Amino acid sequence: MSATFLNRPTTVEINLDELARNFHSAKAFIGQDARVMAVVKANAYGHGAVECSRRLEKEGVNWLAVAIPEEGIELRKAGIGCPILVLGGFWPGQESLILEYGLTPAIFDMRAAGLLDRAAKEKGITVNCHIKIDTGMGRVGVRYDRAAEFCDEFVTFENLRVEAVMTHFAAADDLNETDFTNAQMRRFDEILSVFALRGIDPDMVDLANSPAAVAHPLSVRDLVRLGGILYGLGGDVLPSGIEKPDLRPVMALTSKISLVKTVPSGETLGYGRTFTAERDSVIATVPIGYADGFPRSLSNSGSLIVRGAFAPIVGRVSMDWTLIDVTDVPDVRVDDDVIVIGSSGGLSINAEDIARLSGTISYEVTCGISSRIHRVFDPMN
Ligand SMILES: *Cc1c(COP(=O)(O)O)cnc(C)c1O
Numbered sequence: 001m002s003a004t005f006l007n008r009p010t011t012v013e014i015n016l017d018e019l020a021r022n023f024h025s026a027k028a029f030i031g032q033d034a035r036v037m038a039v040v041k042a043n044a045y046g047h048g049a050v051e052c053s054r055r056l057e058k059e060g061v062n063w064l065a066v067a068i069p070e071e072g073i074e075l076r077k078a079g080i081g082c083p084i085l086v087l088g089g090f091w092p093g094q095e096s097l098i099l100e101y102g103l104t105p106a107i108f109d110m111r112a113a114g115l116l117d118r119a120a121k122e123k124g125i126t127v128n129c130h131i132k133i134d135t136g137m138g139r140v141g142v143r144y145d146r147a148a149e150f151c152d153e154f155v156t157f158e159n160l161r162v163e164a165v166m167t168h169f170a171a172a173d174d175l176n177e178t179d180f181t182n183a184q185m186r187r188f189d190e191i192l193s194v195f196a197l198r199g200i201d202p203d204m205v206d207l208a209n210s211p212a213a214v215a216h217p218l219s220v221r222d223l224v225r226l227g228g229i230l231y232g233l234g235g236d237v238l239p240s241g242i243e244k245p246d247l248r249p250v251m252a253l254t255s256k257i258s259l260v261k262t263v264p265s266g267e268t269l270g271y272g273r274t275f276t277a278e279r280d281s282v283i284a285t286v287p288i289g290y291a292d293g294f295p296r297s298l299s300n301s302g303s304l305i306v307r308g309a310f311a312p313i314v315g316r317v318s319m320d321w322t323l324i325d326v327t328d329v330p331d332v333r334v335d336d337d338v339i340v341i342g343s344s345g346g347l348s349i350n351a352e353d354i355a356r357l358s359g360t361i362s363y364e365v366t367c368g369i370s371s372r373i374h375r376v377f378d379p380m381n
Contacts, residue, residue: 009256009335010288012375013342014047016055018248022230023059029245030213034220037063037085037206039227041071046293046366047231047250050078051377056230057082065225069094072103085130088140095119099127104163108132108141110150113157120159128163131202133191135167135184144187151198164223165192165202172212172219175239181216215239233362235352249350251366252342253373256335257306259285260326269323270315275300281327284311286338289320293368294340297358298322304338307331308345341365 027036038061044052053064053075065085066072072084086105090098095115098105107113107129120127131154134141142150154160167188171177188207195202204222210229212219215238228237232249263283269275277283286304290296296317303310304324311324311332326332341349351362358365 007374008287009254010292010340010373011254012046012369012373013252013254014051014375014377015250015252016051016377016379018232018250019047019052019055019230020059022232022245022247022250023056023061023226025245025247026210026213026226026229029243030220030224034213035062035204035223037061037065037223037225038230039065039087039209039225040075041065041067041087041227042367043071045227045231045233045363046369048375048377049075050080052230053080053082054078063223065227069097069101069103069105073097073101076101076103087132090116099123099125104128104130106130106132106140106166107160108134110153113154113160117157117159126159126161128161130164130166131162131195131200133165133167133188135187135191136180137168137170137184139168141167144191147191148194148198151195151200155198155200162195162200162202164204164206165195165200166206166225169207169209169212169216169219172209172216173237173239175215175242178216181212181219185216185219210234211238214244215242228363231366233351233366235350236355236362249341251351251369253288253340253369254342255286255288255338255340257284257332257338258287258321258334260332260334261285268315270299271318272316275315275323279327281325282332283314284324284326284332284336284338286322286324286340287320288322288340288373289318291319291370292373293365293370294322295354295358295360295365295368298354302354302357303349304340305342305344305347305349306336306338308347310347 038056040049043049067088069090089105132141135144206223208219208224213224232247234247263277263281288294299316303312309329311326314325315323351365355362355365
């Protein structure tokens with residue numbers, strides 16, 4: 001009666017041609033002179049770090065960035081040769097991995113600098129690092145008002161070389177915060193002169209993430225660090241009402257209907273009985289749940305696309321299953337395609353839509369798609 005599946009039919013499809021397209025579109029918009037560091041942390045925001053990095057490398061990306069050394073090691077083991085920045089630095093004991101795998105750490109504390117310097121000295125090498133300045137994000141980075149002291153101590157490390165100085169914006173996506181963004185740039189430029197006075201002259205400086213690169217052209221210096229827009233996640237992280245590069249989603253998430261049942265008016269559905277059928281209804285069961293990263297906060301809100309129509313989610317999203325009301329969609333059958341993220345017949349649901357309904361941003365939605373979901377890459381690389 002029905003097809004056989006080798007896998008549970010819930011699948012993430014990653015369109016690497018769209019990734020390449022977004023990369024070139026962003027580059028054309030930002031300016032061909034700016035070098036691009038593609039941020040592929042957190043498994044490329046859920047899109048598959050190895051496959052995305054391989055393709056971006058082929059398209060001419062200059063740098064890759066990951067959050068932790070383990071992510072960089074995964075890329076090296078897959079044969080990625082591009083320079084890789086580890087945005088979050090490393091933890092004590094990992095300095096030998098940084099050297100072994102040829103990773104470039106962001107440095108923002110003296111302890112890490114000391115450990116790396118010693119490890120480099122033992123090997124008789126000099127290692128490049130990127131100094132991260134906190135100009136107002138308050139997260140990782142040498143606080144801008146302590147940068148001079150940091151510099152004085154840093155220059156005593158003979159086996160470390162400052163390849164870049166960088167900072168990160170707190171609110172580049174919000175045009176009401178442009179004064180603050182400009183203040184961050186000013187602080188950063190002051191630090192660069194503090195560094196220059198102490199003999200630190202980096203090959204490059206970089207500030208811009210996706211929203212800054214698009215909305216704050218003055219923040220585009222030698223390099224831009226692009227994450228979200230490469231994956232086509234422009235909708236909720238770029239300010240509205242400004243000119244933007246043409247971006248397309250890279251990820252689609254699809255499934256197939258597992259069961260269809262008729263439910264008489266008055267019955268309740270799912271955990272907590274949060275939905276009551278107000279008419280005789282046709283209900284379809286879809287094999288996706290919060291263990292897959294489909295947010296439980298979409299319970300009784302949002303829709304999936306079936307046979308070219310929106311079918312509302314009914315009842316609680318559970319760990320492995322979600323129910324949709326297909327009463328108004330004619331002829332729904334088992335094995336019908338279901339679109340969770342993607343488009344069909346003029347209708348679309350993107351990660352931004354899901355994020356809005358669940359009170360978050362698109363990045364959290366795509367990052368959250370769990371490894372339980374099978375990922376398919378098209379084309380293969
Ligand atoms: C994650 C990250 C980025 C990328 O931000 P997007 O908004 O995805 O472009 C850039 N720089 C740093 C330091 C980051 O942590």
